[in-house]
C-alpha cells in the first residue's frame with residue numbers, strides 16, 4: 001500500500017481540536033512533500049500547538065492524569081518528521097501536551113512561540129520537574145516574523161485573543177497557502193496586546209487559499225464582544241450600583257479580564273484589591289513580569305494591594321474593587337448588602353460565589369443578564385464572515401469545534417457565500433490541500449494518548465475516542481440540536497434581510 005507522502009503535495013492533519021465531540025487538545029500537522037532533481041521525495045513538516053485534552057476522564061483509563069494528541073509518528077521514527085512546533089498561544093488546550101511528552105522521554109523539535117507563551121511554558125517545566133537539558137530549544141517570535149523551514153515559509157501574524165502574544169500563522173508551501181488563525185477574534189480594541197493583524201492578512205489575500213479557522217464561536221451571530229465594550233459595561237455597572245465594595249471575579253487564564261477590570265476600577269477611582277487562588281496569583285505575577293505595572297498605571301489616583309490583609313484593606317475606606325479568582329468572600333472585606341455589589345464575569349465557574357453573595361443578600365449581575373461582561377477570545381459568525389469578505393473566497397476549515405457544528409453550518413455558509421471544505425474532518429485524518437480543494441487521503445481512527453504517571457515518568461495508553469466521550473461537557477456549551485436551530489434562525493434572518501434590501505420585485 002502506498003503512503004500519502006509518496007505523492008508531492010501539501011498535507012494537513014488535525015491531531016486534536018477537530019474532535020468528534022470535544023473542543024480541546026489542539027494539535028495540527030502540516031507536511032509539504034516535494035521531489036528533488038534526483039526524483040527523491042523531500043518532506044518538511046511542522047506541528048502547530050500541542051494541547052492537552054480536557055475531558056480525559058471520559059476516556060476511561062483509571063488513575064490517568066491527562067490525555068494528549070498522538071504525535072509520536074512525527075518525532076523521528078518515520079519518513080515524515082516534524083522540524084518545528086509553532087505555538088499559537090499559552091492556553092492549556094494548545095500548550096500543555098508538551099510537558100507530558102517530555103516526561104515520557106520524547107525529545108521535541110524547536111518550539112516557536114511568543115515571549116509570554118515561553119513564560120507560561122517555563123512555569124510548566126518547573127511544575128513538572130523538567131530539567132534544562134530535556135527542554136526543547138525555544139525561539140521567541142513576534143508579529144511579522146517570517147521563518148523558513150525546508151520548503152515551508154511561515155509568517156507570524158498577531159491574533160486578538162485573551163492572552164499576550166497570541167498568533168496566527170500564514171503557512172506557505174509550493175502548492176497552497178494556509179492562514180491558520182489560532183484562537184482569535186477580529187476585535188481591534190485589545191488592551192496592551194496587538195490586535196489581529198488585518199492589514200497583513202489583507203495584503204496577502206490573493207495568496208491565501210485555505211483558512212484553518214481555529215476559533216469556535218460560529219454558533220453566535222455578529223462579532224465577538226469587543227474588549228472596549230466589556231470595559232464600558234463594567235464602568236457603567238459599577239457606577240450604577242452606587243456601592244463602595246465591588247466584587248469582580250475573573251477567570252485565572254484570561255489576563256485580558258484582569259486588565260479590563262483594573263482599568264474600569266481606575267476609571268471610576270476605586271482602589272483595587274487583587275485577591276484569589278494560587279492559579280490567579282501565578283498568572284498575575286506573569287502579567288506583571290511581562291511588563292504590565294498596575295502600581296504604575298494606578299499612579300496617585302488609586303491604591304493597589306495584592307493581599308487581603310485586614311489592616312491594609314481598612315485603609316481603602318470601603319472604596320475598592322476586588323479583582324481575582326475566588327469562590328468565597330474573605331471576612332476581611334466585611335461585605336454586606338449595604339455596601340457591596342458583585343459583577344460575575346464568567347458563566348458557571350463562580351457558582352459557589354453566587355451562593356455566597358445570595359446568602360449575604362449582596363446583589364450581583366452576571367453574564368446571563370449582561371453577556372458583554374464575559375471576555376471573548378473566540379470570534380463569532382461575524383468574525384468568520386469578515387475574514388471571508390476580506391479574503392478571495394478561500395476554503396474554510398473550521399476547527400476547535402465539535403464536528404456537528406461544521407455539519408450544521410453547511411446550508412448557512414453556502415447562503416453567505418463561504419466555501420467550506422467538503423468533508424467534515426475528524427481527528428487524525430489526513431487531507432491534501434490543493435487548488436482550493438481539501439481532499440481526504442487517509443482515514444485514521446481518532447486516537448488520544450491517555451497519560452498516567454509512575455515513579456515520575458509518563459506512560460501513554462492509546463484510546464480510541466468514542467462518539468459520546470465529551471457529552472457532559474457539550475451539554476454545558478452547545479448541543480447539536482441547539483446549534484442546528486441557531487443556524488436555521490441566522491439563515492432565516494439573512495434571507496429576510498436580503499428580501500428587504502432587494503425591495504419588492506418590480507413587474508415588467
Ligand SMILES: [Zn+2]
Pocket residue numbers: 089091161183377
Ligand atoms: Zn485560547
